[in-house]
Amino acid sequence: MMQAVIQRVFLGIVLILGVIVLNFFLLQAAPGDVVDAMLAEAGGGDPELAARLRQSYGLDQPVYIQLIKYLGQVCIGDLGYSFYYDEPVATLILSHLPTTLMLTLSALILAVLFGTLFGVYAAIKPKGFFSNFVTVFSLFGYATPVFWLGMIVLLVFALYLPWFPAFGIRSIPEPDHPFDRALDIIHHLVLPTFTLAVLFLANYSRISRASMLDVLGADYIRTARTKGLSEPKVILKHALKNASLPVVTLAGLQLAQVFSGAVLVETVFSLPGVGPLLYESIVRRDFPVILGVLFGAATTTIVANIITDLVYKWMDPRIQSIT
């Protein structure tokens, strides 16, 4: 077990290094650099100044030297300096992370919780109205582009029914009492969380409905029923535990997708999260920030996958080896 974990972690590190190198070369292929973007934004500038800036940013050096320097930095935990924000990349990402975590985690939890509930309920009465509704709603959620849904949600719940704010994570000025401040943030997070959750809820309800239907037909469920167990006990204790394995797998795998969904949702709702930071940095060709965010995203995904494997094993003792 321990050996397996170490092996996975080692593979993970190799993978992360690979991701960094790949991203580095991908970015080099993009036209223009941060100095181009800065000067273009300001309507031009002195060519000598541009040359000086490139030199001070180290952009005048050959690509492989830039890469080696960057890898060296990352190894000692330094993600570099943002030319556009005038701040270290690590500080920048950390200051944007809480918003993204709040959004993605609450959306993921909502999606898993309600998705599974919907799925289970639909599976118990597979021919009922609700089951059909879940199928249609899932398809809708699955097929809807997130920015479109966000826009519609904005128009309905911020303009026509002005119940929620249209932008930002907090009011200005913030309420004085910490409790009110928390409420204020939650109030701002309702629409974005709902938008993001709807998209992923679809997956969970479909998967859990299908796997629940599977499990409910199994022999051991019949055994459980003949033993005289109450129906809720059969469903929740015997069926759901097995049926939720695919859901857990999906939740782990989808973390990366939830993150990329958050990029769009945060942009639509003007949340100060990692998403808009990444987007802006791509437009500005602020490479250290892009690399830093992608590094963080890759690490999170890989760690999430390792954790999924472990949880999987814990939930299903039949799985002996996780490698």
Added chain:
Amino acid sequence: MMLKRLIIKLAIASMCGMMILPMSANQGKAGEPVTGGTVVYLSSKIPSLNPLHSAYEVGLVTSQIFASLVRMDENNEIAPYLAESWEVSNSGKTYTFHLAKNARFHDGQPVTSEDLAFSFDIVKEHHRFGNQMFGPIDSYEFPNANTLIVHLSKPHGPLLLAATTPRQLPVMPKHIYGSADNFMKQDAHKNPVGSGPFVISDRKTDEYVSIARNDSHFVDGLPYLDKIIYQNVQDKTAKRIGLRKNQFQLARTDSVMRFSDIKEFSKVEHLQLTPYEGIAGGAIVLEFNNRKEPLNNKAVRQAIAFAVDRSQISNVLHGGYTLPSRSPLPATNVFFNPKLKGYEFNLEKANALLEEAGYPKKSDGMRFELNLIYIAQPFMPDFNTLPAEFLAASLKKVGIKVKLEPLQGFAGWAERSAAWDFDMSINWPGDKTDPAIGVSRLYVCDNIKNQAYTNTSGYCDAEVDKIFEMAAVEPDIEKRRELYYQVQDILLEEMPMLWLFDTPSLFFNHKDLFFPSYGTAENWDVMYWKTAQK
């Protein structure tokens, strides 16, 4: 297909008589200023508070935190600010500035001649136009703490004009910025200390910046407002919801909406459209690659100018909110010659010029093909994509096939522009208030460089160079005007590029808010509410 639709749309629109100028005159100059109140400005991201940062919105904040040496008054004339008075020697090579004695930085330290000299030096080295603005500054004399004598290596016309906004010359405290070597990476940028009308009160990166009145500002009675909040909103739907619901009292139209939407928002009761009426302007231009055949032929360039009905771009595509350019200088520029009319729309002349130049129509009706690079959607389609498609349709009529090449983002376009890898390019150079800073750079021979916004069209004429040089070192404004009139005539004849339309800045402000739209439109210390605010 798309072009055809566009042309039909244009025809219908022009028949409907949309060619009116809906800009209203500047309202609200009357009405007594009320002291106090808050304004929320709809901003984009404010990544830093470094006064020399490249982002436009950063300059809008730091222009309130820092004071400049002089400023523009409501008649667009240079007026005292940190400098109470100044003298220029007859040779034009010595400037003496007398600083306001009561001027203090936010930390209580007085603003001295040392600080001013320090600021000149920092700007010279680190500002994007530092060299063009203050390059000729040679040495300083410090007769006393409030007087600075600046010696120039040669007379330099644009010096005072360049010092009219903190965006170009923020006067910075030497005792705070002076100790570190690398100005651009200083911690002081997190909480900048200036001598301007406002101080930073709160900032959350990528959310908002909030600034509050500097109670001990050295100008009596200013600022009027208590507080300005720069709120970052990214999504256009959210911006428009906020504007409708009075969550912002001030916004630039181009960050919120297309020209076609302005009319709709003008109907919102609490909003008022205010055009910028200051001295800094810009134009969208069609740059020709003057090195390449057939564009190295003056007649071809003129033919293209005759072939494009630019009034259609302004009146139909832009709903009348832009004006066709009449000169290499935008009409807002101090040195613009108002007698100039620019090129008329004349297909016969265009065809005749092309025939004369030796480019007859071939069997397919086309004479030759040119590519056109521009920044693609979604970046300001009104300024890039729409004019590009219109140009392609227009030039087709005179037998010039245009291959549209939309490029991704500023950086994508800048790379092609810098490599001179284009036939025609849609460019948006600002005039940076003075032609010696923002205009001559596009035409003079020694600025033909592999860098966007230099003379990438490759035009070179010794006489034009000479006139630009003379105008730059001429201290007398009337003599400068004569020289710039001359150069406008020559360039209009030579057509190194086609000046398509002047780009206005339009603002939506609350109708009870006076917005100073003159000068550099950054003097927000004189912005005020006309009625008392809750």
